[in-house]
Amino acid sequence: MTRAKAESVNFMAPFTVLRRPDLGKRLARRLVRELSRDFSLEQLDFPLLERDISDSLAMPSAIKSITKATDVLDLAWICTPPSPGSGGHTTLFRMVHGMEKRGHRCTILLYNRHGSDPQKYISLIRQYWPELSANIAVVPDQIIGYHACVASSWETAHVLAARGAAISRRLYFVQDYEPYFYPRGSMYALAEDTYRFGFQHIALGNMTTALLRREAGVTPVTVPFGCDVDTYKLENHGHRNGIAFFARPETDRRGYLTARLALKEFNFRHPEQLITVYGDRVSDLDFPHHHAGHLSPLELNRLYNRCLAGLAMSYTNISLVAEEMLASGARVVVNASSLASVDATNSHIIWGPPTPTGIASALSTAVCSPLSNTERTNMARSVRKGWQHTQDLVATAIEATCREGQTEVESMKGSP
Incomplete structure (x- = not known):
């Protein structure tokens, strides 16, 4: 009986791994690391020829x-x-x-x-x-x-x-x-x-x-x-709903991890607000959302004009997305950063503490304090005018x- 029991345990081991996805992921990561070392795969990520x-x-x-x-x-x-x-x-x-x-x-x-x-x-x-x-x-x-x-x-x-x-x-x-x-x-x-x-x-x-x-x-x-005000412009003075977020998971300075946790908390607080994610493909968002993929500037302007607010994360220089959202009439939340704030001086930007709760609270402020038509028009007009200069x-x-x-x-x- 003891031998049979042992054989049963060995036989079920792979299924045990499948029932424990975290263990499976760790094993996969170990395999990837070994393959990377054996085949020098890290060289593929280096952007220059020697x-x-x-x-x-x-x-x-x-x-x-x-x-x-x-x-x-x-x-x-x-x-x-x-x-x-x-x-x-x-x-x-x-x-x-x-x-x-x-x-x-x-x-x-x-x-x-x-x-x-x-x-x-x-x-x-x-x-x-x-x-x-x-x-x-x-x-x-x-x-x-x-x-x-x-x-x-x-x-x-x-x-x-x-x-x-x-x-x-x-x-x-x-x-x-x-x-x-x-x-x-x-x-x-x-x-x-x-x-x-x-x-x-x-x-x-x-x-x-x-x-x-x-x-x-x-x-x-x-x-x-x-700011490209020929493309990004206020066109919707009526009903708006939801927020937009530009996802770049593989670019850490764009704050994807913090944003993902913040959006989950925001969704818990405001399930009535549609979250639209655009940009790179994502697979780890465990809250209701719409993924729009890569959008053209004209498509982005239409998206921003449907939204109450947007999230533009950046831990170095300010993202162009911030003023483009403002120009389209969407309030924008940016993670508080001494670097990004040097060139982002627009008073309509909502700066959120760079934690999941801080960003979620800033987004809540953006959607719970709707702007009047006059306020939205003034916000859209406050951005820098074009790139000619x-x-x-x-x-x-x-x-x-x-x-x-x-x-x-x-x-x-x-x-x-």
Whole structure:
């Protein structure tokens, strides 16, 4: 009997694991870790090829400028492949379009260390950012034939340093203090080192400027945030219900875990309010909600116009979502952050303590204190008006940098 009982227990062990999902998850995680170690899978998450890692202490001397100024500039912009709705890419492409409107020729150089089919991302850019007329290509082994080249993130700054020795005018459009994206370690240090590469920095917002000065000892050109009021506008003066939340589970600075717990508590307090989650796919929301997936700007404006409020989480620079919601007439809750608040000075933002209860209470305030039509109209009008001023300042900075001296490009011009 003892042997039979033991055999019965061994036979049922797999089913015991199935009845204990947490144990099953731990076993799966252990297996993933072992596979990751055996096959060096963590290297797949590293965003650079090893040959593109640059070092500020081993940078070659900048080449001397050899040409006179020209009215029409040939400019390259390096970026990683975008995804639909990417705020960072949207802001960057606005700056590219600003240069195009001034008559300059622009090329977007895509950097993807995994070598994915570039046509997929070219088609995506044409679909989601149709205003761009820029040429789009893969970053070549050697970047030549441009008056200037602009990096748009810490990874692309390394690529520009490694492959752009022939470019005398190298700039860096800095939208956030990117070392803060990582724990203290190698990735933090690699991101931080890019600010010592000697590029001309153009910083979006006062927070980024202050951190570049304090942490890296560089003084950038500062340009302000804008808000796309041509797309995001108040259209619904009638009934509204619910809240909207932009989910980025794999980007911790966007506060997904805190938001998920806060929304669960909010739903307990206000089950009558529809919660709409949009953005990345999520599978761990254990409260009633509607997942809308990735939405176009026009679809987002329609969503915000249906909602009483929205949640825009950010632990570094302020999310563009905050003012876009306000422009559409939805009150917005943002987690209290000394970093995000530097550039988010709109008095209509509701700052919630960055805990689940704090955020849930702030959302309750937003939906329990409905605005009058006059108050909602004033709130929508309070946002920054467009991106033209920012585009002009970025364009002026690039033009001034190039006028200081340019590389002869016509003799080197070719397909990147």
